[in-house]
Amino acid sequence: MTDPINSELLETLGQIRGFFQDLQQVGIGEIPLQELPAELPACPPGICGVDRGGDALCRAETLEEIRAELEGCQRCPLCQGRSNIVFGVGNPNARLVFVGEAPGREEDEKGEPFVGEAGRLLDRILFAMGLERSEVYICNVEKCRPPQNRDPRPEEIEACEPFLKRQLAAIGPQVIVTLGKFAAQTLLRDQAPISRLRGHWREYEGVALLPTFHPAFLLRNPASKREVWEDMKQVLAKLRQLSGEGR
Known part of the structure; x- marks a missing residue:
């Protein structure tokens, strides 16, 4: 009895051979291939890895590319008083941000x-938590x-938020974890x-997100450290679950 897999393979090869014979009969001797660029372009945010209307596939942009675009940023008045842009630090492939x-x-x-x-x-x-800075990513x-460490204003957040979203992507x-x-x-x-938000799992762009108190708040309110530690235990459990360790 003929192996069904070999039968299907022979049939497929026959169809391919017939296709090329048909091309030769109409005078087509070769099929031009589209040349891919040496380095794929970075995708616009939100469409990484998809085919953009027949163009070459794009790639995820890097943190270095995003940081370079922020160089000398003057998108809001905060630029006037800064000494340095505070972009972010840590593992660029971190499981936890x-x-x-x-x-x-x-x-x-x-x-x-x-x-x-x-x-x-x-x-x-x-x-x-058994972690180091080098294992996670930290940003703002x-x-x-x-100025004077006042709260960010809506227009300042609006100017900076696109860069945060690109960092996370x-x-x-x-x-x-939002702090x-x-x-x-x-x-x-x-x-x-x-x-009301802290301690309750939500999602951001399909990623599990847990809000908790800011460490500066804990310095003023040490009693809340217990609540934050409960949140961090949730985070560790979620990471174990997502890696399959909790099965």
């Missing part, structure tokens, strides 16, 4: 997020420091207070 609100004085001076007292508390939280909604995390009211409200499009 922390999104804060805006840089403070020490972050502005160093050009790195969460390096002040609140940042040191975040480091202790990561240590308790705002990339420039508001480039990283492709499994879990996002504080403005980070949660910006990504969730939900104006509920952080006291």
